[in-house]
Amino acid sequence: MANPADYRPASGEIPTNPGVYRFRDEFGRIIYVGKAKNLRNRLNSYFAHVSGLSPKTYAMVHTAASVEWTVVGSELESLQLEYTWIKEYKPRFNIAFRDDKSYPYLAVTLKDKFPRAQVMRGEKKKGVRYFGPYSQAWAIRETLDALLRVFPVRTCTTGVFNRAQKSDRPCLLGYIDKCAAPCVGNISVEDHQKLAQDLAKFMAGGADKFIAELTVQMKDAAAEFDFEKAARLRDDIAALEKAFERNAVVLADSVDADLFAFDQDDLEAAVQVFFVRGGRIRGQRGWIVEKMDDTDDAALIEQLIQQVYGEVAASIAVGDSEEELAHQRHEIPKQIIVPALPQNHEQLEDWLSGIRGSKVSIAVSQRGDKAALMQTVEENAKHALTLHKSRRAGDLTTRSASLVELQENLELPDPLMRIECYDISHVQGTHVVASMVVFEDGLPKKSDYRKFSITGSSARDDTASMYDVIHRRFKRYLQDQAEREQTPRTSGEVSAERAHEKEPAKFAYPPNLVVVDGGQPQVNAASAALADLGITDVYVVGIAKRLEELWLPNEDFPVILPRTSPALYLIQRVRDEAHRFAITFHRSKRGKAMLSSALDGVAGLGPAKREALIEHFGSYKKLTAATEDELLEVSGIGPSMAQKIIAHFEQENSAERAIPSQGINLTTGEVLE
Numbered sequence: 001m002a003n004p005a006d007y008r009p010a011s012g013e014i015p016t017n018p019g020v021y022r023f024r025d026e027f028g029r030i031i032y033v034g035k036a037k038n039l040r041n042r043l044n045s046y047f048a049h050v051s052g053l054s055p056k057t058y059a060m061v062h063t064a065a066s067v068e069w070t071v072v073g074s075e076l077e078s079l080q081l082e083y084t085w086i087k088e089y090k091p092r093f094n095i096a097f098r099d100d101k102s103y104p105y106l107a108v109t110l111k112d113k114f115p116r117a118q119v120m121r122g123e124k125k126k127g128v129r130y131f132g133p134y135s136q137a138w139a140i141r142e143t144l145d146a147l148l149r150v151f152p153v154r155t156c157t158t159g160v161f162n163r164a165q166k167s168d169r170p171c172l173l174g175y176i177d178k179c180a181a182p183c184v185g186n187i188s189v190e191d192h193q194k195l196a197q198d199l200a201k202f203m204a205g206g207a208d209k210f211i212a213e214l215t216v217q218m219k220d221a222a223a224e225f226d227f228e229k230a231a232r233l234r235d236d237i238a239a240l241e242k243a244f245e246r247n248a249v250v251l252a253d254s255v256d257a258d259l260f261a262f263d264q265d266d267l268e269a270a271v272q273v274f275f276v277r278g279g280r281i282r283g284q285r286g287w288i289v290e291k292m293d294d295t296d297d298a299a300l301i302e303q304l305i306q307q308v309y310g311e312v313a314a315s316i317a318v319g320d321s322e323e324e325l326a327h328q329r330h331e332i333p334k335q336i337i338v339p340a341l342p343q344n345h346e347q348l349e350d351w352l353s354g355i356r357g358s359k360v361s362i363a364v365s366q367r368g369d370k371a372a373l374m375q376t377v378e379e380n381a382k383h384a385l386t387l388h389k390s391r392r393a394g395d396l397t398t399r400s401a402s403l404v405e406l407q408e409n410l411e412l413p414d415p416l417m418r419i420e421c422y423d424i425s426h427v428q429g430t431h432v433v434a435s436m437v438v439f440e441d442g443l444p445k446k447s448d449y450r451k452f453s454i455t456g457s458s459a460r461d462d463t464a465s466m467y468d469v470i471h472r473r474f475k476r477y478l479q480d481q482a483e484r485e486q487t488p489r490t491s492g493e494v495s496a497e498r499a500h501e502k503e504p505a506k507f508a509y510p511p512n513l514v515v516v517d518g519g520q521p522q523v524n525a526a527s528a529a530l531a532d533l534g535i536t537d538v539y540v541v542g543i544a545k546r547l548e549e550l551w552l553p554n555e556d557f558p559v560i561l562p563r564t565s566p567a568l569y570l571i572q573r574v575r576d577e578a579h580r581f582a583i584t585f586h587r588s589k590r591g592k593a594m595l596s597s598a599l600d601g602v603a604g605l606g607p608a609k610r611e612a613l614i615e616h617f618g619s620y621k622k623l624t625a626a627t628e629d630e631l632l633e634v635s636g637i638g639p640s641m642a643q644k645i646i647a648h649f650e651q652e653n654s655a656e657r658a659i660p661s662q663g664i665n666l667t668t669g670e671v672l673e
Helices: 039-047 055-063 075-089 137-147 158-167 189-223 227-244 297-315 322-330 345-356 369-409 462-486 520-532 566-598 607-617 620-624 628-632 639-658
Strands: 019-025 030-036 064-071 097-099 105-108 117-120 129-131 257-264 268-277 280-290 335-337 361-363 418-427 430-440 450-453 513-517 539-543
Touching: 019 039, 019 055, 019 075, 030 039, 030 055, 030 075, 039 055, 039 064, 055 064, 075 297, 075 345, 105 137, 105 189, 117 137, 129 189, 189 227, 257 297, 257 369, 268 297, 268 369, 280 297, 280 369, 297 345, 345 361, 369 566, 418 462, 418 566, 430 462, 430 566, 450 462, 462 520, 513 520, 513 566, 520 539, 539 566, 607 620, 620 639, 628 639
Parallel strands: 257 335, 335 361, 418 513, 513 539
Antiparallel strands: 019 030, 019 064, 097 280, 105 117, 105 129, 257 268, 268 280, 418 430, 430 450
């Protein structure tokens, strides 16, 4: 543990301007980012009375090895820079808002030639309009099912769509008029895109407009005695009203607001938000946050606003259409209702107003309908925290017990904060690959996962492959360590040019334990690789599949853990994750090799274009089913080359069909023509 006095900058060196500061650990990783109106006052508060700091802040300043700062022109600039760095570096001591579950959205893929409406989760993608989030996926599906009567956009997967195109027969939804069937040409590309855009406008708050237009059309049809059309429009209006009424009316029609509330204990807080657009609740979302001990309500709300709406700011890119920009900016409401005003709420309002393009206000609601709705949001936050604590208690206890038990059984001197596991995957010695997965505090850290391709003599057997992988990984670690020692990091001001330098490579810090998938031969190979590099403070263990025993280097007998042992369960989980990751990489590499060989007969197709095709389609099935327009989307592929590729695969398919089918007489073994 570092001594803060060793890296404390002289007080006179720190400017009194507003700015942003970063604490780094001994490996150069950024572990905390903060902002200040007066950098000197703020930084001195970390060093003046270290013993009086809250436990987490105390741990942070003792983990750090240097502190650096960047001066900015105003508090608004410091707000923007702080958010950028927190998003980029994800410092471990900053407040991190983790979604308490994966929320589904209704997504319309407007970027596609034939847009598709579907339920989507996870990270948002460019060119896709999202509506929600919803608390339940079934609510989206029921809403979408009702809307397909009026907006029959396609909802099928790419595979189903391509099969329908080839067979010239639509799927069931096409027959029951819940899909316009663009796959068989029942609707033009332009008209189908307009359908998708109308669906997006309806979901974005244009329901009243659509219902009013259809009502006028229904009355006109009835006046002209076209009762069949009037009846159809009547049913369409009923479907839209059914979908629209799912969103409860809670406030006046003109109100666009997000309402935040949270419930907390000494360690964590559960945050809930209701998204209200046009007076109706359009979505709900929740986060769980691990608190810094000295974080008050106002600071918590400030960090929350930065994260939630910073995502919107980051999604706005140069080149977006006016319609896309309007939708993205609409995600920031006119009003944000919070339980406590952040100290710099005026700067936050200026920041949000600049993103939205119109005035945004942050307020605390004291009375009226908004205050009543805030009570509902608070109730949701209380239930979310209670549920999270009940789940977390069992999980945290189990993880801690398994790590301690594993450390004791292997007789290791240090706690197992970081575990790396390696696995080799191949098919009869071909396409040999390896995986490295990382677990920190008993949980997978997928951002640190790595893949290795193994060639040459190292691919002759599993032990040689294991030696090669371990040697390569820790050789890189020693190189990074040597570079870091040559250029030691000191505290001080950082220029604007250095402010966005990259984090240290992921190999820059070692694990406490290396786990290999295999028995004594693999363990000895990994241990030999470490010994040849002169590394003595990293320990190795192997888990053999036959009896799930643990092997240590140069030991004649394995360590046998009880079948019900939490430590055994943890190490099995680590091994299985490494195996899954290796198999996934191996299949991808093997598939790309097969795809590459399938393109050998295409005249004029060079290595660069071949690689572009492989990266774009990823599988033989997708490439052979690709249309000329889809091939033209690949960089470097023109109309002439696209036609050559299609002709090549058509020739292959016709050759396969020309081969006569054969059978075998099971009695005589004779081949039957």
